[in-house]
Amino acid sequence: MSSAxxxxxxxxxxxxxxxLWAAFTVTFAILYLLPSDPVxxxxxxxxxxxxxxxxxxxxxxxxxxxxxxxLPVQYAAAxxxxxxxxxxxxxxxxAPVTRLIADALPQTALLAAAAxxxxxxxxxxxxxxxxxxxxxxxxxxxxxLPPLGVxxxxxxxxxLLIQLLSFxxxxxxxxxxxxxxxxxLPAVTLAVPVxxxxxxxxARGLRTALAEPYVETARAKGASRARVHLRHALRNATIxxxxxxxxxxxxxxxxxxxxxxxxxxxxIGRLTVSAVNGQDIPLVQGLVLLAAAVFVATNLVVDLLYPxxxxxxxxxxxxxxxxxxxxRATARPVVGSTS
Amino acid sequence: xxxxxxxxxxxxxxxxxxIEQRYRRRAGALGARRARRPGRRLPAWxxxxxxxxxxxxxALVLAWALVPxxxxxxxxxxxxxxxxxxxxxxAHPFGTDxxxxxxxxxxVHGSRLTLQATVLAVLIGLVAGSAIGLVAGFVRGVxxxxxxxxxxxxxxxxALLLSMALITALGFGTVKVAIAVGIGTVANFARVMRSEVLxxxxxxxxxxxxxxGVRTSAVLLRHVLPNAAGPVLAxxxxxxxxxxxxxxxxxxxxxxAPPPAPEWGSLVSGGRDYLATAWWLTTLPGLVVAAVxxxxxxxxxxxxxRTAA
Numbered sequence: 123m124s125s126a127x128x129x130x131x132x133x134x135x136x137x138x139x140x141x142l143w144a145a146f147t148v149t150f151a152i153l154y155l156l157p158s159d160p161v162x163x164x165x166x167x168x169x170x171x172x173x174x175x176x177x178x179x180x181x182x183x184x185x186x187x188x189x190x191x192x193l194p195v196q197y198a199a200a201x202x203x204x205x206x207x208x209x210x211x212x213x214x215x216x217a218p219v220t221r222l223i224a225d226a227l228p229q230t231a232l233l234a235a236a237a238x239x240x241x242x243x244x245x246x247x248x249x250x251x252x253x254x255x256x257x258x259x260x261x262x263x264x265x266x267l268p269p270l271g272v273x274x275x276x277x278x279x280x281x282l283l284i285q286l287l288s289f290x291x292x293x294x295x296x297x298x299x300x301x302x303x304x305x306x307l308p309a310v311t312l313a314v315p316v317x318x319x320x321x322x323x324x325a326r327g328l329r330t331a332l333a334e335p336y337v338e339t340a341r342a343k344g345a346s347r348a349r350v351h352l353r354h355a356l357r358n359a360t361i362x363x364x365x366x367x368x369x370x371x372x373x374x375x376x377x378x379x380x381x382x383x384x385x386x387x388x389x390i391g392r393l394t395v396s397a398v399n400g401q402d403i404p405l406v407q408g409l410v411l412l413a414a415a416v417f418v419a420t421n422l423v424v425d426l427l428y429p430x431x432x433x434x435x436x437x438x439x440x441x442x443x444x445x446x447x448x449x450r451a452t453a454r455p456v457v458g459s460t461s
Numbered sequence: 462x463x464x465x466x467x468x469x470x471x472x473x474x475x476x477x478x479x480i481e482q483r484y485r486r487r488a489g490a491l492g493a494r495r496a497r498r499p500g501r502r503l504p505a506w507x508x509x510x511x512x513x514x515x516x517x518x519x520a521l522v523l524a525w526a527l528v529p530x531x532x533x534x535x536x537x538x539x540x541x542x543x544x545x546x547x548x549x550x551x552a553h554p555f556g557t558d559x560x561x562x563x564x565x566x567x568x569v570h571g572s573r574l575t576l577q578a579t580v581l582a583v584l585i586g587l588v589a590g591s592a593i594g595l596v597a598g599f600v601r602g603v604x605x606x607x608x609x610x611x612x613x614x615x616x617x618x619x620a621l622l623l624s625m626a627l628i629t630a631l632g633f634g635t636v637k638v639a640i641a642v643g644i645g646t647v648a649n650f651a652r653v654m655r656s657e658v659l660x661x662x663x664x665x666x667x668x669x670x671x672x673x674g675v676r677t678s679a680v681l682l683r684h685v686l687p688n689a690a691g692p693v694l695a696x697x698x699x700x701x702x703x704x705x706x707x708x709x710x711x712x713x714x715x716x717x718a719p720p721p722a723p724e725w726g727s728l729v730s731g732g733r734d735y736l737a738t739a740w741w742l743t744t745l746p747g748l749v750v751a752a753v754x755x756x757x758x759x760x761x762x763x764x765x766x767r768t769a770a
Contacts, residue, residue, distance in 0.1 A: 141613065141614060141617055144610065144611075144613075144614040145614050145617055145618060148611075148614055148615070148618070149618075149626055152626050152627055152630050153626060153629060153630050156627070156630040156631065157630045157631075269755070269758050269759070269762070270755065272758070273702065273706075273751055273754040273755040273758055274751050274754075275706055275709060275710065275713075275729075275747055275750050275751060275754070276710070277709075277710060277713045277726075277729060277730070277747075278729060278743070278744075278747030278748075278750065278751060281729065281732075281733065281736060281743045281744075281747070282743075282744065282747075284736055285736055285737075285740055285743070285744070289736060289737040296736075368617075372617075372618075372619035373619065375619055375622070376619035376620065376621035376622055379621060379622070379625070379714070380621075380710055380713070380714070383713075383714060394622065394625060395625075395714055395715075397629070398625045398628055398629050398714075398716065399715065401629050401632075402629075403629060403630075406625070406626055406629045407626070409622070410618055410622050410623070410625075410626050413618055413619050413622050414614075414617050414618050417617045417618070417619070418617060
């Protein structure tokens, strides 16, 4: 590894750590500064009601979570604990937040991976078909699919699938985590908005790429349509599409919140819903931090992948960074529909 | 555009507005030339019936929210137990629920809470985000750097999770859901407004206004803001659709108004127990949500195209 690459890596990892620290600060501000009394909120158990609690019990809980210290001390203590991967204990059941997350994570990772694989296939196929089709009406039909996909409420799609494929025609189980069959409907539901995002960005990239002079050159040299599409255009269209990888991973996590609730699956999403229901502040903070960490890590990986996909981008200082900025600028923000 | 095609620099300070108008006229003339192509003389609503339909859908649900009693005479809260779990019919176009309440009445009345929350959310994002973007893009320097780093951090947390964290702190209810969703959209508005302000801020008429001693606040409000507003308004239409999705998802998860108040999301989740027997309870309210979001997206794309032209 060259020293330039090592320096670049160190800089990018440093930036990622800074974003994570800022995300920690934002969640701390939201969860501990916004409510007048976090302990009263935690004891309210949802609904935001004021519950009459024994003052001694309040004081004990406050002391247990260090909430009787001045705010800067609380913040520093919380930051220090978080740096040691100690996210505190859940209010509702007293278990360490890290253990609750670790227990739920494999199920959600499986769901997200299955949904992503499906979304990638569907999204790439839709984008390629929409630029490949010669008939105008097929083209517009295919181009209408992604806006439709991001507009459908995820919870509704899930319930429709259950109605059709669990009750009307019993093919797949309606709920639970048991076996591969139970993964199909949740993965399809979660893949709908994600594949739409992928198709949108990739189709736009493909259209741009197909209008470029090098495509003309390739055609003039007698390259087949397939070769022009797959070797020349697709490769260049992948670069702007890569920039939304972080958003897609975020969408998968946020979508899991809804999908796991609809299908009564165990996982990070259901854990988040129950944490918010119980106003379990430490658990909510841990889960939001996890989402931010996944987002930051994905972007880091993508940044390191750019030079592999695009040899024009070198891992050296300004030239590279500006190329990445251009790529980001051309990839327009995607409608992040995860709801 | 090459620099030679730009109008000459202002000769007197009074030319500032004149130059700005010339810019606008010229943009208008370009648009007109494009529109005069043959085959494009049909009125807009014939050329784009889907856009007309989208506007009609959004207008209809807004009317539902404003004057629900015009559209349904039935109560959204009190049911007739004898009529429970009936499928769609002439008397009950969306069927009835397990308490014999008319589902269509509940969807029509539910549009009030859901759309109130949506509009409030978009307004929060629009006002706060635009203000941040305007100041960041115009002042530049440290203010810009700090504001954009905060925006980056907000964008690094999935919007739904950010809203859920805010709900944890604020508590449940329609208004709190609206605030939570609204804060989640601030970052997008700030980013788009900033980039527009950077573009407009480089225009000659802004330079001229500054050079001729117009107060900064007046430059911002009279020259920069009106010219940067287009894409931000297109974003509002887009965010309206996203906010409908987010508000109904959070209501579906149970963070919205407590029962029996109807909300689109909670109506769908209320039908979950009757999936096998009463398909209409989940399907029809969800269909309304999907139609509204799709329409908002369609309108947003039309607005985007207009501002881009």
